[in-house]
Each structure stands twice: as C-alpha cells, then as structure tokens.
Amino acid sequence: MKKDDCIFCKLANGDIPTNTIYEDDDFRVFLDAAPVTRGHCLIVPKEHFDSLEQLDDKVAAKVMPLARKMMKLLKDKLGWDGFNIIQNNGKVAGQTVFHFHTHLIPRYNDDGQDLVMKPMPLKDGDIETVLNEII
Ligand code: 5GP
Numbered sequence: 413m414k415k416d417d418c419i420f421c422k423l424a425n426g427d428i429p430t431n432t433i434y435e436d437d438d439f440r441v442f443l444d445a446a447p448v449t450r451g452h453c454l455i456v457p458k459e460h461f462d463s464l465e466q467l468d469d470k471v472a473a474k475v476m477p478l479a480r481k482m483m484k485l486l487k488d489k490l491g492w493d494g495f496n497i498i499q500n501n502g503k504v505a506g507q508t509v510f511h512f513h514t515h516l517i518p519r520y521n522d523d524g525q526d527l528v529m530k531p532m533p534l535k536d537g538d539i540e541t542v543l544n545e546i547i
Pocket residue numbers: 419423430442443444445446447454499500506507508509510
C-alpha cells in the first residue's frame with residue numbers, strides 16, 4: 413500500500429523522478445539527495461512501511477541480499493575501500509523520513525566522514541544488569 417502524503421512512496425514508485433541505480437518489483441535504489449559520501453544511496457521499498465517495526469517479513473528478507481548486490485555494483489563502479497549500512501528507526505535514532513529505508517554508504521580512505529559510534533559511560537555491573545532485563 414502507498415501512503416498519499418509520503419515523499420518516499422512517490423520516489424520509490426516513480427511518481428517523482430530519482431537518480432535510480434536499480435529497480436525491481438519491490439524496491440527502488442536511488443542516490444541520496446544529500447550524500448554523506450560519493451555514491452551514498454537508499455534502498456526504498458515501493459510499499460509503505462513507517463519503519464523496520466512495521467516492515468513485512470517477506471520484504472525484510474530481501475533487503476540484505478539487495479544491499480549485497482548494490483555493494484558489489486558500487487565496488488565495481490566506484491571502488492570503495494569500506495562500506496556502512498545504516499538504517500534509522502524513530503526520530504531519536506535519526507530517522508527523518510518515515511518510510512522504511514536503508515542507507516548504503518560507500519567509504520573511501522580519504523572521505524573525511526566520521527560515522528563512528530561513541531561508547532557510553534559504563535559502571536561495574538551495567539552490562540550484567542541490562543542482560544538480566546533482556547533475557
Ligand atoms: P533518515 O535520516 O530518515 O535515515 O534518512 C533520510 C534520507 O533521505 C536523508 O539522507 C536525506 O538526504 C534523504 N532524502 C530526503 N528527501 C529526499 C529526496 O527527496 N530525494 C532523495 N534522493 N533523498 C532524499
């Protein structure tokens with residue numbers, strides 16, 4: 413199902429033109445309009461899901477194989493040195509477009525980009541405490 417007021421529904425389904433590098437029945441992969449590195453693109457399903465929580469399992473199962481396929485294409489064409497796959501869910505996690513999507517970010521030795529995670533402060537026992545809350 414498409415959502416009427418969703419920009420990514422329009423982009424993924426071709427209602428608004430994109431710089432598409434790949435398309436099939438379920439997805440469109442296009443260049444991000446504000447790339448963080450050369451070749452930064454987005455895997456976007458044609459069907460609307462707000463985030464990973466709502467994503468259909470059948471669609472979800474196709475995302476990583478497609479990411480690998482795009483990684484190979486981008487390796488051949490752009491020759492990256494490393495690769496980040498980022499998928500944001502919720503405002504606090506950096507999601508700004510509320511239609512599920514996956515960032516494919518080719519990395520280059522000299523790209524000057526900093527996507528490194530910062531460890532949180534930790535007290536003795538914190539890891540065991542959270543483990544016991546989860547299991
Ligand atoms: P998020 O922050 O939700 O994980 O990522 C949204 C991404 O979509 C951002 O990287 C942003 O640059 C990209 N974006 C937002 N609007 C458009 C658009 O109209 N066209 C394209 N190609 N990318 C967009």
